[in-house]
Amino acid sequence: MKILMVCLGNICRSPLAEGVLQKKAMAAGLQWEVDSAGTN
Numbered sequence: 001m002k003i004l005m006v007c008l009g010n011i012c013r014s015p016l017a018e019g020v021l022q023k024k025a026m027a028a029g030l031q032w033e034v035d036s037a038g039t040n
Contacts, residue, residue: 002033010038 003021007014014036025032 001030003035005034005036006039007036008038008040010036014038 005014005017005021007017018034018036022032022034025034
């Protein structure tokens with residue numbers, strides 16, 4: 001599964017959400033591809 005976390009500038013919120021989700025997915029044994037991006 002591929003998941004993209006998006007926020008306005010990709011400086012704080014979406015990279016943090018990406019890291020948290022990636023860590024949780026790995027701990028659960030899920031092979032998710034998580035990335036982040038900004039709209040601005």
